[in-house]
Amino acid sequence: MKNITIIIPAFNEEKTIGNIINEFNKSKNISEIIVVDNNSTDQTNKISKLNHAKVISCKEQGYGYAVKKGIQLSNNDLIFKIDADIKNPDYKWIDILLKNMIKENSMLVKGYWNNSEDSMPVTNLVAKPLIQNNYPDLKYIKMPLSGIYLFNKSILTIDYMQNNFAFDLDLMISIYNLQYKISQEFLGDVYDTLKPISNYSNMSHDLITFIENRKKYNKSILLFMAHPDDAEIWCGGLIAKYSLKYSNIHIVIATSDSIRKKESLKIKDTFPNINIEFMENEELTNFYNKQNINHLYNLIEAIKPDIFITHHKDDIHVDHKQCFDIATSAFLKMPRKALPEKLLMCNSYFQENHNTFSPSVYIDTTETMDIKLKLIENFKSQEVTFWKEMAKKIDSLNGLKSSVEFAEAYEEYTFYTINRAKSTV
Secondary structure, eight states: OOOEEEEEEESSOTTTHHHHHHHHTTOTTEEEEEEEEOSOSSSHHHHHHHTTOEEEEOOSOSHHHHHHHHHHTOSOSEEEEOOTTBSSOOTHHHHHHHHHHHHHTOSEEEEEEEOTTOOOHHIIIIIHHHHHHHOGGGTTOSOTTOSOEEEEGGGSOGGGSOSSTTHHHHHHHHHHHTTOOEEEEEEEEOOBOOOOHHHHHHHHHHHHHHHHHHHHTOOEEEEEESSTTHHHHHHHHHHHHHHHTTOEEEEEEEEOOHHHHHHHHTHHHHOTTOEEEEEEEOTTSOOOSHHHHHHHHHHHHHHOOSEEEEOOTTOSSHHHHHHHHHHHHHHHTSOGGGSOSEEEEEOOOOOTTOOOOOOOEEEEOGGGHHHHHHHHTTOTTSOHHHHHHHHHHHHHHHHHHHTSSSEEEEEEOOSSOOOOOOEEO
16 A cells, blocks of 8 residues: 555654664565654664664754654655654554554554553643543543554644644544544553653643643634635634644635635635635615624634634724624523623724734734734635735734734724723633
């Protein structure tokens, strides 16, 4: 078949790396073996080359950095990941995991095994409790930190995944959040090099920090925007940031034509799991009506968003203002407990010298600014250069206000509470 790439991140593993490469060269399913040398000071690099592996240098120190670089430079979608300190590698593991993947129609197969020499303290005392508390559907996975697994890289945005020991957990949770199947297969007895206790402390810190940060993005977000490019222009950084963390994002567009509708759907080329719906109203018409209010109300009830975003209540563009009015009319029909956690109004058009926009939430979009600009480029029928430059200027100013390079600003709106403190997300 020859359709699988092996990735072996390695840091000073001269004692085991040659045997691993030679063993997996026996597999008929392997087309390339990539050793990612993460600044080794021993003979890891030399031994890997002598055994005909493709050696890639990763100067950024960190387990996640090394794995990601190997994946990014691999030629296949199917990736078999294995640690470089395995003492008894067996090329048949690939066949076992591949057979399971085909049978179970899964996107990730985690290997698990027996090791009488290793009590696996980080797995049993940190990883499993974290998963049980935060992702109970995944508690059936016997070894969530297993470094031996087979997965399909095509469904993931690898660049923005964890750079440290939390990478394996990030990969598993990301595939789970995309609603693909995860399976597992027993590999028998597997032995690796036991690490000093300081490594376990660092690993635990990385895992706990990752889960705590990930919880912030485990959100359902509903954006109700007037025109097909409004979401990208005013909220593109937020959309990209939360999409990369596999939040559930739903965009409802009030007005559209055939050309801009096609352009709007291009966002799914970058983030295929975003949901987009069109209300089919015409621009610059009166579409504040019972039908649209009920339509949005039903969507809110079905989606149950944690965050709802629309245009500002004082926006001077008639289509934008109608979106706000439709949204608030829908919310007034709902019980208080059913309202989203946050109702946010995005930046937009205001009369000159009329300081009506008072942001209370800033979203740091420094890492996703380039993606936002690419999303705006989808709208070839519009003045793309103008909108890109405007977005950069506004987001740069918001970044200055919130002590980051780029940020999007939102004003929180509520029916029942006033004077919320400003916050940075």
